[in-house]
Amino acid sequence: MIDLTAAVVGFALLIGLMTLGLHVAFVMFAISMLGAIFYLGTPAVMEYGTQYWGATNNFVLVAVPLFVLLGELLVRGGFTDRMYRSLSDWLNPLPGGLLHTNIGASAMFAAVSGSSVATAATIGTVAIPAFKGRNYDPRLVLGTIAAGATLGILIPPSINMIIYGAMTNTSVGRLYAAGVIPGLLLTGLFMAVVVVACWWKPSLAGAKSAPAPLGERLRRLVDLLPPTVLFVVVMGSIYLGWATPTESAALGVVMALVLCIAYGKFSIKMMHECFVTTVSVTAMIMLIAAAAFYLNFVLGLMGVPQALANFASQLGTSPLVMLAVLTVFYLILGCFLDALAMIIGTIPIVFPLITALGIDPVWFGIYLVVMAELALITPPVGMNLYVVQGIRKEGLITDVIVGTLPFLVMMLLLVVLLVVWPDLALWLPRVSFG
């Protein structure tokens, strides 16, 4: 049985080398090579090519390029501004008015997109101009956009869930189903923050515009159809068992293409732009993922998962204590690591620990995604903060950071709720898939 100190040293080295600015993919490769050379010998080292081919020739992960392409088509499809306007028709009467539209539109876009940064960029470009001259509290405006956009990876589909599922052999369909209720709950919590804040201090909310006539508002509901239909087809085909998550992503791409053509937004040039971004993002993710699969393979042969599992049971900690420790650990990591690199890099060590303690893998996937959401808005490296600040082009980034703080608290509250009622995540996959 392998000595666990070696694993701990290896993990510290992994995080240390990453923070020095070397490529994340190389660092994972280098650490697994060290393990292979010192503990396993030449055959495991030479096996690298086969492992690389096997890791990338993987139908579950095929969903990654498909969802990136789907998202790119939607972003350029041009229905976000109409969707935003129609949502604002109905959410405006709430205390806090237009602020709710930021959250609602983020949640709706999240339901067809698997990325939070794309959600922040898309909703931010539509939303920030909508607040011009309305005297809303700028911090709250920015906070609703930056935090709302993190819903992109919690509400299915989600690229982070696909990668978690592929690395841990957890069903992506179940993970998707498990993300729905926490996603809606978090949307509700975000909106509650706005309601309470604006009720407590009405000056935070700006001037309300007179509602459009009912007939017009009803007519504009059509603008909510494209994302709704896409969501129903992509998720419905999985739910009915007609398609695997990867196949449903392919259906989504074809439908998004049809929508772009129907809305007159399609051109060859636009499609090529989508292609280039898709392939580039996929290559970036897969280079890290392939290295992480090899790390998993090496650690498995070294017996690290069993050693960790034994360690966890000997330690006799309750799952609750472990989760508390992990939450602090991920909050710190999230301050300086990229959200996706953080998930991929920690799974090989953390997953054996939590399964040994009897924590459900599907539940833990949702927990990890919420941690990744937090990483997206914790300074200094929260990507969403920078995206929103970049669209705004004025003032200080501190405004965005302060504005997201109340929403950050809501995310931690969601973690607590998930711990107290695991069924928030696990009920829907259970009734959907048995």
Add this chain to the structure above:
Amino acid sequence: MEEDPISRVVEPVARTAAIVCGYAVLLLSLAVSVEIVGRKLFSHSFPGTDDIGGYVLAIIAVVGASYTMAKRGHTRVDIFLVMMSTRWQRVMNLLAMVSMAAFASFAAWRGTTVLLESIEFQSVASNPLQTPLWQPQLLWLIGLVLFALIALAYAAHALLLFVRGDPRLNRYYGPASVQDELEAELTAQAERAAQAEQARQAEPGEAK
């Protein structure tokens, strides 16, 4: 972001390759969709699309790696790097490029064995199509070898700049900062908005 001389050559070629890969993803989506509809409505299945999907992913992942490299899109954590002195940044940027080249070269070398073994044992995929595995693996290996060559060229150039004490090393081979990523994202966003605007104007019914 200042573009280095190697990327100026590599980028247009890698971009074209990425577009070709994009068409493969699109065709795959169409094939899978037809397969689902055929299976559900006409109980007629075209087996093998999932295997082809796996091949497409493996190939686009390595072909795209070169473009991502030229665009400095491979993830690096720069939070502590920006706090270092210029001299240490030079060392870390050189190390990053050299280590990436070593990584890619090793992968290409081991990838060669994968192809050679498939040819030697005449391996076929265990699916109804019985694809000879050397076919997708050859394309995969070509992508992998090109990626390794490009990474080696970057490493050599970085080393040259380092030895000469050329200050451009950090500008060319530093990690894409959050600011760069942001600019890329926002330029793309502006392009999309412009396209959307054009399309809107082209739509006569929407003129009012």
